[in-house]
Amino acid sequence: MSGTSASLQPPADAVTPVRHPDAPAPGELLGAHYGECFGCGGEQPHGLHLQARAGEGVSLTAEFAVRPEHQGAPGLAHGGILATALDETLGSLNWLLRTIAVTGRLETDFRRPVPVGTTLHLEAEVTAVAGRKIYSRATGRVGGPDGPVAVRAEALFIEVKVDHFIDNGRPEEIQAAMSDPDQVRRARAFEVNP
């Protein structure tokens, strides 16, 4: 059984999402927005190391290789880890809009177990935008990009200003992120689409 709550239905005045002209080209890897991010960061030894690739429009694909440290039940990915993979994939979409946004609501369906040693193939798209609200959905498949659906999610992201992180984050990490020599990562963390 599945179904999403009313707050994930875009309002009547929502608009079609528009890909930013400077968004990475279709097929291009997005890279990490922050090296220590649990979802995508390459410097985070315990993380998912999720790799997202821009698709057409405001869509992308991503891969998550499930390792032993991601287990819940023996030999199977933990549900919270799978929700994290969905959250990270959905969050990466906002870079195609060139908007900084955080997850307000994430609703997940777990349809099949995901074994350790497999790759979760994710695809995600923004479906609508209404003011600061960004509506999106994602699907994760096992056994290949056309394999059976294991997980699905719908989400509402809320656009925030960079002050959201500066005011709420720990100063040492904020400072480190602001002085990151990787210009793309810095732009991704601190540029706001006007």
Ligand SMILES: CCCCCCCCCCCCCC(=O)SCCNC(=O)CCNC(=O)[C@H](O)C(C)(C)COP(=O)(O)OP(=O)(O)OC[C@H]1O[C@@H](n2cnc3c(N)ncnc32)[C@H](O)[C@@H]1OP(=O)(O)O
């Ligand atoms: C330094 C590093 C930088 C990194 C940058 C890249 C980041 C990428 C990270 C990616 C990592 C992966 C992603 C992650 O893990 S992101 C981390 C997980 N998410 C968070 O920590 C977010 C925590 N929440 C908040 O900070 C605030 O609640 C936010 C900012 C979201 C809204 O508080 P704010 O005071 O600003 O706004 P508002 O309360 O007036 O709400 C505005 C509108 O939205 C509607 N609404 C709000 N919530 C919900 C809800 N749950 N269901 C339905 N609707 C909701 C609300 O009704 C209103 O609607 P309307 O009345 O206008 O119609």
